[in-house]
Amino acid sequence: MFVTSPEERPRRLSSIDFPATLEWLRKEDVVRLARDGGQPGVSRKSFDNRWESKEDFVNDAVIHTMLYRDAPNANPSLQLADMASLVEADNVAQAIAQFCDAMLASLLSYPRSFLLLHIGPLLEQHPKLKAAIVEDMLQALAPWYEGYGQLFAAFGVRMRPGWTIERYGLTIQSMLDGFLLRSRVQDEQMEAYSSDDASLFADAVVAFTLGVIDTSESSGLSSREALNAGVGQGPGRRETQVAP
CATH class of the missing domain: 1.10.357 (Tetracycline Repressor; domain 2)
Structure with a gap:
């Protein structure tokens, strides 16, 4: 279901390099969000100076979020x-x-x-x-x-x-x-x-x-060994052993 390169994807998905919603994200959107968040000095130029590509920005944004730096x-x-x-x-x-x-x-x-x-x-x-x-x-x-x-x-x-x-x-x-x-x-x-x-x-x-x-009752037994000791032999094996 999941592939490792665009060449292996169906044609309609070949141009999507990350979750689709992030593909639609523009640098202008990031700049606007930063300004709305109280950083008026942010510009497209400052974005380009910090991140060479949008993917570099997305990588940093994901890590920033997962580290709970903003919350x-x-x-x-x-x-x-x-x-x-x-x-x-x-x-x-x-x-x-x-x-x-x-x-x-x-x-x-x-x-x-x-x-x-x-x-x-x-x-x-x-x-x-x-x-x-x-x-x-x-x-x-x-x-x-x-x-x-x-x-x-x-x-x-x-x-x-x-x-x-x-x-x-x-x-x-x-x-x-x-x-x-x-x-x-x-x-x-x-x-x-x-x-x-x-x-x-x-x-x-x-x-x-x-x-x-x-x-203490099953000291030294692995989890699977302890399970086997607890349930005993399966019904099929017991029937095989008692069959003439």
């Missing part, structure tokens, strides 16, 4: 401060669920949270922008990984073989990205399948976390 109060990293309080909670699972719900609600309230979902499929065509976004992601995720590690250490639990804090954190982030999309597209179903006191996302995070914690 620091909306930055999800502010939620990190609440993570430490989970250790003191009487009901840890409920506290984690509430933390997840607060995070999801915060992201859903800001349209910029969906920016990556829009441009992600096109990033292979824009390697410089992709590299910048990935670098930003890694920097943004680092303190979250540190927070997850501190939580696991505070609770005195360890992860099952094959799992690391980084693998756990990337999985949580991937789940969050998917739930953001589904919450926007299938909002009624997401609401219907939520529990009385937690969203489907929150319950999914709790269930996933339980799956990667190495419990």
Whole structure:
């Protein structure tokens, strides 16, 4: 469905090099928006002096938006401060669920949270922008990984073989990205399948976390080994073994 060069696209799409709405954006539009925003000295010449092409401007604009430079109060990293309080909670699972719900609600309230979902499929065509976004992601995720590690250490639990804090954190982030999309597209179903006191996302995070914690009953088993031990043999295999 997605291709990496204009030559591989249908003829009617060959001239579009970025999301269509950005193709319609003119330098004059940028200058006008800047002047309306309180920067009267901005001109087309100053635009050209700073950015060699419109794509260079778009790249910087995307990164600027994803870094929350113009809206620091909306930055999800502010939620990190609440993570430490989970250790003191009487009901840890409920506290984690509430933390997840607060995070999801915060992201859903800001349209910029969906920016990556829009441009992600096109990033292979824009390697410089992709590299910048990935670098930003890694920097943004680092303190979250540190927070997850501190939580696991505070609770005195360890992860099952094959799992690391980084693998756990990337999985949580991937789940969050998917739930953001589904919450926007299938909002009624997401609401219907939520529990009385937690969203489907929150319950999914709790269930996933339980799956990667190495419990005393199955110490040393990987997640898949623990599942096999819990469910036993499948009905088909049991029937094969008892057949004459």
